[in-house]
Amino acid sequence: MTRMKPVDVVIVGFGWTGAIMAMELADAGINILALERGDYRDTSPDFAYPRSADELAYGIRGNLFQPLARETITIRHTLDETAVPYRQYGSFLFGNHVGGAGIHWNGQHYRPSPEDLEFESHITQRYGKKFMPEDMQIQDYGVSYDELEPFFDQFEYVCGTSGRAGNLNGEIKDGGNPFEGPRKREYPNPPVADNYAAKLFADAARALGHKPFPQPSSNASRPYTNSYGARLGPCNLCGYCERFGCYMYSKASPQTTILPVLMRRPNFELRTNSHVTRVNLDNTGKRATGVTYIDAKGQQVEQPADLVIVAAFQMHNVRLMLMSGIGKPYDPKTGTGVIGKNYAYQMMSTIGLFYDQDVAINPFASAGSGGNQIIDDFNSDHFDHGPYGFVGGGYILGGQTGGRPIQQLSLPPGTPAWGEKWKRAAKDSYLHTTGLQTHGSVMSYRDRYLDLDPTYKDSFGLPLLRMTFDWHDNEYKMTRFLTDRAQEIADQMKPRQSAQTVRKPGDHYDTRQYQTTHTTGGVIQGKDPNTSALNNFQQSWDVHNVFVTGASAFPQNIGYNPTGLIGGLTYRSVKAIRETYLKNPGPLVQV
Amino acid sequence: MDGLLKPPGNAMSDKLGSPSRRDFLRQSLVAVPAVSLLGTTALAQSQGGSAATATTPAYTPRYFTAPEWEFIQAAVDRLIPSSDAGPGALELGVPEFLDRQMDDAYGHGGLWYMQGPFVPDTPPTLGYQLRFAPRELYRTGIAAVDDWCQKQHKQRFSALTPEQRDEVLHGLEKGDIKLDQLPATAFFSLLLTNTKEGYFADPMYGGNKNMGSWKMIGFPGARADFADWIEQPGKVYPFGPVSIKGAKS
Numbered sequence: 001m002t003r004m005k006p007v008d009v010v011i012v013g014f015g016w017t018g019a020i021m022a023m024e025l026a027d028a029g030i031n032i033l034a035l036e037r038g039d040y041r042d043t044s045p046d047f048a049y050p051r052s053a054d055e056l057a058y059g060i061r062g063n064l065f066q067p068l069a070r071e072t073i074t075i076r077h078t079l080d081e082t083a084v085p086y087r088q089y090g091s092f093l094f095g096n097h098v099g100g101a102g103i104h105w106n107g108q109h110y111r112p113s114p115e116d117l118e119f120e121s122h123i124t125q126r127y128g129k130k131f132m133p134e135d136m137q138i139q140d141y142g143v144s145y146d147e148l149e150p151f152f153d154q155f156e157y158v159c160g161t162s163g164r165a166g167n168l169n170g171e172i173k174d175g176g177n178p179f180e181g182p183r184k185r186e187y188p189n190p191p192v193a194d195n196y197a198a199k200l201f202a203d204a205a206r207a208l209g210h211k212p213f214p215q216p217s218s219n220a221s222r223p224y225t226n227s228y229g230a231r232l233g234p235c236n237l238c239g240y241c242e243r244f245g246c247y248m249y250s251k252a253s254p255q256t257t258i259l260p261v262l263m264r265r266p267n268f269e270l271r272t273n274s275h276v277t278r279v280n281l282d283n284t285g286k287r288a289t290g291v292t293y294i295d296a297k298g299q300q301v302e303q304p305a306d307l308v309i310v311a312a313f314q315m316h317n318v319r320l321m322l323m324s325g326i327g328k329p330y331d332p333k334t335g336t337g338v339i340g341k342n343y344a345y346q347m348m349s350t351i352g353l354f355y356d357q358d359v360a361i362n363p364f365a366s367a368g369s370g371g372n373q374i375i376d377d378f379n380s381d382h383f384d385h386g387p388y389g390f391v392g393g394g395y396i397l398g399g400q401t402g403g404r405p406i407q408q409l410s411l412p413p414g415t416p417a418w419g420e421k422w423k424r425a426a427k428d429s430y431l432h433t434t435g436l437q438t439h440g441s442v443m444s445y446r447d448r449y450l451d452l453d454p455t456y457k458d459s460f461g462l463p464l465l466r467m468t469f470d471w472h473d474n475e476y477k478m479t480r481f482l483t484d485r486a487q488e489i490a491d492q493m494k495p496r497q498s499a500q501t502v503r504k505p506g507d508h509y510d511t512r513q514y515q516t517t518h519t520t521g522g523v524i525q526g527k528d529p530n531t532s533a534l535n536n537f538q539q540s541w542d543v544h545n546v547f548v549t550g551a552s553a554f555p556q557n558i559g560y561n562p563t564g565l566i567g568g569l570t571y572r573s574v575k576a577i578r579e580t581y582l583k584n585p586g587p588l589v590q591v
Numbered sequence: 592m593d594g595l596l597k598p599p600g601n602a603m604s605d606k607l608g609s610p611s612r613r614d615f616l617r618q619s620l621v622a623v624p625a626v627s628l629l630g631t632t633a634l635a636q637s638q639g640g641s642a643a644t645a646t647t648p649a650y651t652p653r654y655f656t657a658p659e660w661e662f663i664q665a666a667v668d669r670l671i672p673s674s675d676a677g678p679g680a681l682e683l684g685v686p687e688f689l690d691r692q693m694d695d696a697y698g699h700g701g702l703w704y705m706q707g708p709f710v711p712d713t714p715p716t717l718g719y720q721l722r723f724a725p726r727e728l729y730r731t732g733i734a735a736v737d738d739w740c741q742k743q744h745k746q747r748f749s750a751l752t753p754e755q756r757d758e759v760l761h762g763l764e765k766g767d768i769k770l771d772q773l774p775a776t777a778f779f780s781l782l783l784t785n786t787k788e789g790y791f792a793d794p795m796y797g798g799n800k801n802m803g804s805w806k807m808i809g810f811p812g813a814r815a816d817f818a819d820w821i822e823q824p825g826k827v828y829p830f831g832p833v834s835i836k837g838a839k840s
Contacts, residue, residue, distance in 0.1 A: 050835045053813035056792040061697055072704040075717055084713050084720055087704045196824035238815035247815075360827040364810060365817035405791040405810050417764070418783055419669065419757070423807075424676045430808035431827060456706065510716040 001292075003302045007033040007269075010291055010305035012276045012320065013312030015100025016563065017549035017570045019254035019262065020155075021309050023228065024574040026265045028582060033303065035274040035293055038066075038097030042255055047103075047245025055404045058244045064104045066094035071458035073315060077470040077508055079332060079447055085456050085464065090512040092345075092519055093243070094313055098272065101313060101517060102253045102563075106242040106368030106401055107218035109161045109252075110560035111152045111568070113380035114145035114181040119556065122381060123391050132391060133474060135446040137335070137342060139555035142527040142536030142589075145181045148568045151575070153184060155567030159252035160224035160232045162370055163187040163216035177213045177374070179382045192221045192235055192370025194399070197353075197361055197434035201398020202373040204492035210375040215397065216564075217369035218252035228261045239402040241368025251368065274301070277462060279308050279324040279546060288326075288546050294460060306585075307577070310523075310548040317552040318343075318450045318522030319465040327523070327533045327542050332447050332468070338533040340451045342444035342521040343467060344557035345509075346394075347475045348437060349483040349502040353495040354412045355432040362431060363403030372399030378485055379559040380441075390477035394440030394559035396486045398493075403430070410435060413499040436490055438482040439516070441559040442475055450522045469509055476505045518562050520554035525569075528591075535589035538573045544587045547573060650684070650797070654693035654726060658747065662733045663689055665749035669756045670786045677807035680790050680798075688789030688798030693726040700724025711774075721777055725785070732778030735770040736763065793835045802840055805832040 008030035011018045022032050041047075041064075057063045074083035095101030115122040118140045123132060132138070165186050166176025191214030194202070202212035219235040226232065235250035249256050262268055273296035280289045280302070290304035310317050321327055321339045330341035355361065366372075376382060379393045402408055405426075410433050415425040453466040483502045490498045526532025529541035538553055540546040549570050551562045558565065576588055652660045663686045673679030680686075692698050700723075709722045723731060733748075740748045740759060748759060762768035763779035770778070789798030791805070793813065799805065805812045812832030820828055831840035 049815065050813045050837075053815040054793055054835060056788060056796055060788060060792075061702060067702060068704045069701055077714075077717075082710070084710050084717050085704045085706070086718060088702075088719050090718055193821045194824075195821060199824055234818070236816045236818040237821050238817065240815055360825050362817075362820065362826075362828045365820050365828065371821060403810060405804070405808060406788055409791075409808075418671065418760070418786075420672050420674050420676070423671055423674070423679075427676050427807050430810065455708065508714070508716045511718045512716070 001300045001302050004304070006290070006304035006306075007031045008305065009033070009307045009309060010035065010303055011309045011311050012279075012291060013037070013100065013310070013316065014098050014254070014270060015095060015311070015313070016102040016254060017566060018309070018311035019102075019258040020567065020570045021311060021549065021574050022268055023258050023262045024571070024578060026262060026268050028578050029267065030582070032268045033305070034268070034270045035276050035291070035303070036098050036270065036272045037275040038272065040270075040272050041097045041099055041103065041245070042259070043245065043247065043249055047247050049247040052244055052247045053238070053240050055240075055406050058240070059404055059407050062089055062093065062243070064096060064243065064245065065089060066096040069459075071464065073465040073467055074453045074456050075467045075469065075511055077468070079468060083453055083466045083468070086511055091510070091515055092517040093514075094315075098259075098270070099254045103245050103255065104243050105251075105563060106561075107251045108369040108561040108563070109156065109159060109163075109216045109218040110564045111181060112145070112558050112560060112565050113179065113382070115381045116558045117141045117143060117145055117148070126381065127386060127391075133472070136443050136472075136474065137446055138391075138443050139342070139524065139526050139531060141525055141555060142532070143569075143572070148572060149181070149184060151571035152564060152568040154227070154571045155564065157188050157227045158257050159218040159567075160189055160220040160226055160257070161187050161216055161218050161252070162189040162192050162214075162221040164191050164214055166213060175213060177376050178211050179376045179379065187216065189221045189224055192217055192219055192237075192367055194373060195237070195366050195371040197363075198371055198373040198399035200434070200493050201436065201489065204489045205373070205375050205398070207492055208488060210377050210489070212373045212375050212398075215369050215372040215374045215399070217367065219367040219370035220250045220252075221370060226257055228258060230257050230260045232256055235367050235370050237365050237367045237371060239364040239366050239404065242401055275460070276320065277323065277460065279310065279320065279326060281325070281543065285325070286543060288543050306545065307581075308546045310546060311550065314519050314522065314550055314552040315450065315465050317548050317550060319452070321523055321533070321548065322452050322465075323462065326540055326546060329451060330449050332449050335446050338524070338531070340449045340522050341533070342524050342555055343448050343450045343469060344442045344444045344520045344554070345469065346442055346516045346518050346557055346559075347440045347471065347479050347503060348515045349440070349479050349486070349500065350438075351436045351483070351486055351490045352410045352412075352499045352501075353434050353436070353490055353493060354429060354497040354499075355495050357428070357432060359432050361400070361434045363400045363408065363434065366400040366402055368401050372397055372401075378482055388477065388481055390474045390481070392441035392443055392474070392478050392559060394438050394478070394482050396482065396489065397437045397439060398434075398489070400434055405430070412497050436486045438479065438486050439559060439561070440475070440478050440482055442557045443472070444521060444556040445472055471503065471507070471509055473505065476503065479503055516561075518551065518557065520551040520557045520562065523548045523552040524555045525553040526555060535587070537576045537588045538569060539588050541587075541591075545585060547577065549573065650687040650690070652686070652690040654690050654698070655729075658737065658749075659730070659733050660686065660690075661749035662737060662747070665751070665756060666760065666782060667786050669753060669760055670783055671790055678803040680786055682800070683790055683798055683803045684800045685786055685789035685798045688792065688796050689785055691797045692785060692789075693729065698724065698726040700727075719777070721773060723773065725781060728773065728778060728781055731772050732770070732782070735772050736778070739768060739770065794838065795834065795836050802832045802834055802838065806840060
């Protein structure tokens with residue numbers, strides 16, 4: 001095995017959190033190495049127009065996604081089933097290459113609600129412990145909204161997030177989200193102009209007494225220079241956002257916001273085509289000595305480092321911890337152990353709205369997130385859940401993220417799947433159709449977890465990650481409630497016809513249908529080493545020189561898109577590393 | 592601005608919609624696959640030349656065999672037929688798209704996890720679990736459906752009437768037709784998915800000739816710039832599509 005020259009910090013995976021960690025630690029003057037399994041990618045030439053406007057290549061074949069041929073996961077619904085591989089993309093998408101999922105996201109940029117971070121305590125206090133089903137095992141993050149506020153702000157000012165504050169230092173502002181936690185200052189940019197469907201939605205929601213506001217969006221609404229000096233251009237609503245790279249330098253990504261500055265730092269090195277397979281421990285098992293990776297030639301390479309940041313995608317973080325033997329693997333039978341614990345997801349529903357020829361929606365004129373309207377009235381604990389018997393919730397969105405015909409064509413109910421009637425419906429409906437979406441939370445449960453598959457392997461012969469997951473009653477109730485509220489708005493929008501897609505009791509988790517890529521948990525943070533893998537600085541309880549970033553730290557899932565919370569948690573962790581840990585390496589939280 | 596809601600169809604549509612014209616188109620596009628490795632381009636040109644130049648240059652399949660090629664054309668012509676509402680899959684070159692996809696990493700299964708063990712009787716909610724890459728699924732599926740048609744109708748699928756072909760396709764879609772080698776629904780589902788891909792994808796992949804499907808529905812293709820339009824809510828976008836290689840309409 002080749003042994004490389006030691007570095008101070010090695011970062012595994014170079015997406016959002018890897019880039020944030022590297023950028024913030026570069027100022028500390030230490031040597032930083034990032035290892036990325038994919039290739040280098042940048043706006044030019046990789047996302048340049050017109051090649052980027054290729055639905056087949058990016059939207060359907062998934063050119064920016066990790067090739068499942070080499071590595072995937074296996075999935076089963078219950079503990080007593082045999083898991084089978086996720087052979088084709090459906091339910092969620094793994095990012096790949098430098099930038100990771102931070103390239104192909106939509107820029108939907110939220111903060112969590114304050115109660116989301118202390119969810120177990122909050123629900124117990126307001127409704128009592130018995131309000132939760134016995135097998136639900138939600139937990140607190142160990143850090144509060146107020147503690148995280150400066151870091152949410154920091155990330156938004158890096159991303160150039162466009163939006164309108166609804167709560168400035170406790171004062172509720174018209175036109176923003178009145179349910180949000182207090183923010184210290186406005187968004188760095190004003191909202192992107194509404195698309196037409198969003199206007200129709202906001203008018204209807206307002207008429208019903210809800211509080212619509214522009215979806216917070218890391219699609220820049222105007223030219224913007226961020227806190228690092230990187231420059232973004234205004235979004236032109238091209239309609240090729242989710243699943244695509246941004247050719248306009250408008251969507252916040254590591255490439256547009258951090259790399260232009262970071263890549264010039266002499267104490268930072270990036271090695272691509274470097275696939276980390278293990279975090280190495282010393283003979284006490286309490287200290288990491290670096291990582292082992294497979295390089296582009298297929299050679300095993302040992303990279304010694306004083307500090308290891310595990311910053312890959314949520315599922316890859318869990319797998320790497322399991323393969324490295326850091327932290328006790330979770331056992332669903334006893335509910336003990338921590339690695340793989342509390343895998344969660346999100347539950348979506350949609351309502352298609354079909355108008356006559358006199359309503360011109362122009363679905364293609366849209367951004368990934370900018371230009372859409374939201375109501376947050378039924379998210380988190382923004383309403384009294386007492387009468388409804390479930391916990392959690394979600395936002396309801398009106399608007400559109402594109403009108404790409406292979407993926408996004410939506411036809412009225414009753415249309416056949418092919419033939420002359422299908423084609424005629426496509427012709428008649430395309431310009432006159434929009435939809436609402438509900439974006440709901442999923443709680444964590446004792447029998448929903450991640451471990452290593454006993455049978456299937458990746459192309460290196462290493463075990464695949466195994467997911468055991470299906471819906472629980474709490475989530476069926478949540479989505480029914482949220483979809484009923486969405487239907488009231490839909491009816492108020494007065495379409496000719498509408499059609500719901502909602503998951504009902506008895507419907508199993510269907511891996512073929514895309515919902516979100518917001519998979520969470522498995523290396524969760526918390527207050528107690530017996531119930532969490534990380535402390536509230538995302539530092540391993542077991543091996544203090546290992547930090548694990550990203551949504552793998554969420555103890556359960558929220559009703560928002562996760563990136564804003566991920567960024568905030570990462571900025572808080574790296575500040576603690578820079579200001580405290582580097583001076584005095586050891587646990588940042590004493591038990 | 593209702594005047595902008597022009598019908599995307601054109602004068603040609605009526606002619607294209609007539610059965611005789613459709614059948615003529617289909618026949619003329621049945622280029623015999625290269626019988627040898629020599630001069631396939633020249634062969635394609637000389638064979639396709641006279642009949643179909645007005646609509647589509649002839650294309651010689653590289654993956655599909657002659658009977659498969661006939662099947663593909665006969666099937667996509669029913670999945671998205673030509674009519675006064677707009678162009679069909681055949682005239683937009685969807686068979687060419689499909690053949691080219693078979694030679695791509697996609698067709699070889701290069702995008703899918705294809706390691707065993709395979710558990711084909713897994714509940715459908717856990718996704719595709721067959722051992723076939725797309726090109727194998729087509730080869731096996733076409734042969735199986737042609738066999739079935741021979742037994743039922745004493746003819747291959749491509750020789751059936753449009754009504755009979757629709758009936759067979761419905762049978763595959765619902766799984767009422769049982770094939771020995773693979774689930775009929777898996778084959779049908781891939782065929783329909785790929786047909787729609789070819790119909791709507793950028794023309795550089797071989798389908799959607801002249802951006803015909805984009806013109807029909809009103810999708811501006813690769814224009815990808817609507818900064819000015821977002822401030823004009825409720826008006827129909829007035830410009831026709833452009834393609835990635837710069838074709839305009």
